[in-house]
Amino acid sequence: MTELPKTFDPAEIESRWYGHWETKGLFAPERPGADPWTLVNPPPNVTGSLHIGHALDNTLQDILVRHARLKGKDARWVVGTDHAGIATQMVVERQLNAAGSKRTDFTREEFVAKVWEWKEESGGEITQQLRRLGCSMDWANERFTMDEGFSKAVLKVFVELHKQGLIYRDKRLVNWDPGLGTAISDLEVETREIKGNFWHLRYPLEDGSGFIQVATTRPETMLADMAVAVNASDERYAALVGKKVRLPITGRLIPILTDDHADPELGSGAVKITPGHDFNDFEVGRRAGIEARDMLNMLDAKAQITQTSDGLIPAELLGLDRFEARKLVVQRLKDEGFLVPHVDKDGEAHDSEPRTIQTPYGDRSGVVIEPWLTDQWYVDAATLAKPAIEAVRSGATRIVPKSWEKTYFNWMENIQPWCVSRQLWWGHRIPAWFGPDDLPFVAEDEEQAGRLALAHYEQESGRKLKVVFQNSENFRAGNEIVGWIGTAQNVGSNPVDADTVVLRQDPDVLDTWFSSALWPFATMGWPDEDVKALGRYPNDVLISGFDILFFWDARMMMQGLHFMKEVPFKTLYLHGLVRAADGQKMSKSKGNVVNPLGLIDQYGADALRFFMAAMESQGRDIKMDERRIEGYRNFATKLWNAARFAQSNGIGASTTLEPPAAELAVNRWIIAETVATVQALDLALADLRFDEAANTIYQFTWSRFCDWYLELIKPVIQGEGSVPATGAGADETRAVAGWVLDQILVMLHPFMPFITEELWSKMGTRDHEIIVAKWPMADARALDPAAAQEIDWLIRLVSEIRAARTELNVPPGTLLILYVEDDSVSVEVRGRLFRNSAAIERLAKVKPTYLTNSVEEAVIRADLAAGSMSVSAEGLTAYAPLSGVVDLEAERARLTKAIAAAEKERDGLAGRLNNPSFVERAKPEAVEKARADHAEKAAEAERLSAALTRLG
Structure with a gap:
């Protein structure tokens, strides 16, 4: 046994133990014949650094993999990074720009070589940060989505899908980022609320008989309009359907057609249709029979005006940026009488109507995204989605929480073709x-x-x-x-x-989501190895943020089922977001982003990890609360001090997995409590209830073990009164205490790996580290109802006495006489009082005494009547006279006043909550706080009233 320092220092412990685990290969121990258990991490971008979402995601994964390892399974947690096409190319281009050069100064091969150089020098920051979090990943087999083996899998999948007709080339609209010059995914589009305008335009009918009015937030796109749509049920336009209008500026003749996209209740009920520059209009155009190859395109890759195929855009507009062109288009429409002025509430006319517009921006470029018509490679996602839908319906893959199934089905059943090509140099070149x-x-x-x-x-x-x-x-x-x-x-x-x-x-590369969709099997050695036969596929569980359910999780389902003929993971767990303390989403622009590495520096990785687990409640968002993290740091310190107490009292490492033999009720009770905790913890982890699992081990460790068991056994192991510190009872207690502490360390290890490993090593000689220890046995034979009833009764009695003393302001060190009616208690309760009298006196500062018919009885009863503290536990009611201990009249006055104040606040809050206007109109958080405050004041009033009653 090595003596523990007085102070718990997380930083020193964490750096030392992580290096030890990794050096000894303990994250992937050799376990031939053991049941395989696999987990893959969502590969972070190679350009990335650890953010609070990573901390949550990887903490939950580490809890499961450490638990599986402790359960004796051949647990493999595959780690790797994503090549992050856009992000990585941007990083390297910025470096080149800083050096006075640009990407196009180099050949493609030369630029890609520079990216590889950057990756080798600077691309591993996040993997080092995952180590700081304590992630027990299989670093010896770290993967990268551009490594040779993974790239081979990517090419094979693309070629096979193309042969099967499931990958094809098509002309469709994409999210085009003019700043980056590439198509991007929906996940890379950030929608912002922007103050914009609504312009109302008049399009003249071909025959000169009138106009049809439309409205738009992007008037420049009228240069590529191909139709005006009205609803077939809109009687206002019935006579115009089939006729044509002549567009201002270009003079193009376009038809008036019917489509349900036009809503008679919105605006004029007529909608301009620009199929080459709007996703909704694209579908309208296709329904109208316009082929994509015939749709007009008025923008180039930099979002500058280019000539349409019919050559009708005026020359002075060509080459202009889209927003510069907007100004000229609006001015010409106004000058030619085609702009309908907007009249505000004061009767003043303006060129446009102010509106707040949901505007798409590239999350990296910061440029407004354009729907752009271009040739790209697409995956027939609808065909691949069918088996993935059935896999969830049949239960082959369960989604937790189950509430996400509806969202999954809705998206998969309405899935669109998946654009997988990107106009970049860094990535998997399309074969x-x-x-x-x-x-x-x-x-x-x-x-x-x-x-x-x-x-x-x-x-x-x-x-x-x-x-x-x-x-x-x-x-x-x-x-x-x-x-x-x-x-x-x-x-x-x-x-x-x-x-x-x-x-x-083809100069394009593949979308990074395409390659990462192969992660569960391509990381395991496919296609060169039969990963199913090796037990590496399917993965047991996937943990993911709900925000990438469609971009990654569902696509892994599709690719895994198609190529492996089996689901990629048996369970998909979707966690929520970590939000700021006020509930807002974290963002750099709001300045409310929390750095997890800073929290680790301040409180230790164990405290941050435990916070994440304790707050993760089946997919609900987590509100950041630094005070809770500090509280879990205090929990670690509490455990540290408990281990120091154990050392100082001759309690060390246990020599057995089985619980030691025990005669004393307190020892039989703690053994049973330990086994019950193992059972509850196993159930919680099996159901992926991380908060319940964390709370289970927290409550047992802090309350049952530290606060009660260690206090209850002090007289036995330290000696007190007639109780010696040695002998059979003391030896038994030390053995039990050492065994329980070992069980706590193992159960807590998945949540707090560093402190548990340190304490495990210091409590005695071990032949293995705790990371590869054995999980406790949940043996129901160790449950002991009789011992549980006795010690639970004792705890309730002591708690009742302590609460009464506090409420009545009894000085902490004052020993009270607690009188028990001699003929009011059963034989069983008498036995409990006798066996535990020393503990009651030590913990509650009261000396139980029987009140019998004696000469002194009248005097004692008079003292009790003058003012006393009453307490009760099952089968027992007892009284302690307070005359001369506290100022009885002052206490009665204080309690009466406090009760009145609490009841007043309680009733005022009840009035607010019973007011429908408050409940319906107030912010939900305000209503929630009012309910919590009401419950608190009601409980306070009840508690104080009970104290006054006790006083007599």
């Missing part, structure tokens, strides 16, 4: 090579693509051909792979004859 007629050949490498192209074009031309690859090292060196068809041409510096086919690889 497609285009011929001279833009026909793509999809293959895992150039050689296979060349053979596909050769076969196609030789059959088409009927002659022998060759293939070369444009913009590749092979082509620059003049090395022909296999060959091409076409007229004589020149590519780069190499002459190409009519018998040479030039193939150029």
Whole structure:
């Protein structure tokens, strides 16, 4: 046994133990024959740093994997990072800009090489931060979504899906980021409320008979309008359906058609349709029979005005930024009489109506996103979604909380084609090579693509051909792979004859969500290894924020079922968000972001982890509360001091997994309480009720063990009065206390790994670390109802006496005589009083005495009648005279006044809560606080009234 320092120092302990665990390979111990248990972490961006959401997500995962490891399973927690195409490319480009150069100064290959250099030098920050949190990940097998093995899986999946017709090229609208020059996912779009305007426009009918009025927040898009839609039920426009209007500025004739998208109750009931620049309009256009290839596009990749295919946009608008063009378009509409003025409430006319508009921005570029019509690669998500829907319906994968199932089904049943191409240089290059007629050949490498192209074009031309690859090292060196068809041409510096086919690889890369969708099986060795046979797939559980349910979780379901023919995880647990203390979402712009590393510096990783677990209640959002984290730091200190107390009293490491034999009721009670705690903890973790699990071990450790058991056994192990500090009772108690403390350390280890490992090592000689110890046995045979009833009775009695003393202002050190009616108690209660009298006197500062028919009885009863403290427990009512101990009249007056004040506040709050106007109109948090305050004051009034009654 090594003596513990007086002060608990988390920082020193954490750095020392984490390095020890990792060096010894204890995060993936060799356990041949053990049941496999796997978990994959949502791979953080390689550019990222630990934020509070990561802290929650990874804490919950670590609790489960440490618990599985303690249960003897072959637990594997796969760790890795995502290459984060956009974010990483931006980081490296900023470095280049700072050095006076830019990406386009380099070839693609040179730029990608620079990204790899950055990754090796600076890309591991978040993995070091996960270590600080205590994450017991399998670092020896760390993965990266761009590593060789994972990339092989990505290419295989793309090629296979293309062969099956589930990946295809199509022209559709995407979220286009003009600042980054790429399509982005919905998750990378940040919607902001912006003060904007609503312009009302008049479109003249072709025959000159009148106008139809429309409204828009983006008047410049009228340059690419292709229709005006009205609702078929709108009688105002029935006679106009089928007619045409002539657009101002461009002069384009467009039809008036019917579509349910037009709502007769909104505005004029007529809607301008720009299918090439609005997602809703795109669908209207398709319903109207307009093919995507025929939809007009008026913007280039930088969101500048470009000429539409019909050539009708005036030259002075071409090349202008979209917002500059807006000003000119509005001015021309006004000058030509097509702008309908807005008249405000004061009767003044304005060009537009002010509106607050939900505007999409790129979360990284900060630029307004444009719906843009472009050719991209798409996955047939609707087909892949069907087995994933059935997997949840059948229970093959359960979603926790179950309430998220409805959202999952709604999204999956209405899923749209998934755009998987991005216009970047960093990422998995799309394995497609285009011929001279833009026909793509999809293959895992150039050689296979060349053979596909050769076969196609030789059959088409009927002659022998060759293939070369444009913009590749092979082509620059003049090395022909296999060959091409076409007229004589020149590519780069190499002459190409009519018998040479030039193939150029698609310059785009894959969306990072596409590669991360393979995470549960590609990280395990697929496709080179049979990961199912090795027991590595499916994963037992996936823990994820609800915000990536569709972007990642559902896509893993689709890809896992398609390629592995089995769900990727048996359980999907969706946690909530960590919010600021006032309930607001954390954001840098609000300045309310909390740095978890700062919290670890201040309170220790164990305290932060325990806070996360204790507050995680089946997906509900967590409000940040630093005082709670401080409280859990105090909990760790309490445990530390309990271990020091144990050391100083000869209590050390247990030598058995089985509970020691025990005769004393207090020892039989704590053994039973320990087993009941193990049972409750197992059930809570099986149900993924992290808050319940944390509260279970917290209450047992703090209340049952530290506050009660250690206090109750002090007379036995320290000696007191006639009780010696040695002997069978003391030896038994030390053995039981050591065993219970060991069980606490093991049960608490998943939540607080550092302090538990430190205490485990210092309490005695061990042959293994706690991280690979055995989980306690929940043996119901150790439950002892008789001992539980006796000690619970004792605790209630002591608690009652302590509360009464506090309420009546009895000086803490004053020993009171507690009189018990001799003939009012049963034999059983007499036995309890006898066996526990020393503990009652020590803990409650009262000396139980029987009140018998004696000469002194009349005097004692008179003292009791003058003023006394009454207490009760099951089968027992007792009294302690207070005359001469407290000022009885002053106490009665104080209590009466306090009762009146509490009742007044209680009744005032009741009045507010009974007022429907307050409950309906006040903010929910105000109503909730009023209810809590009312309950508190009601309880206070009741408690004080009981104290006055006790006083007599």
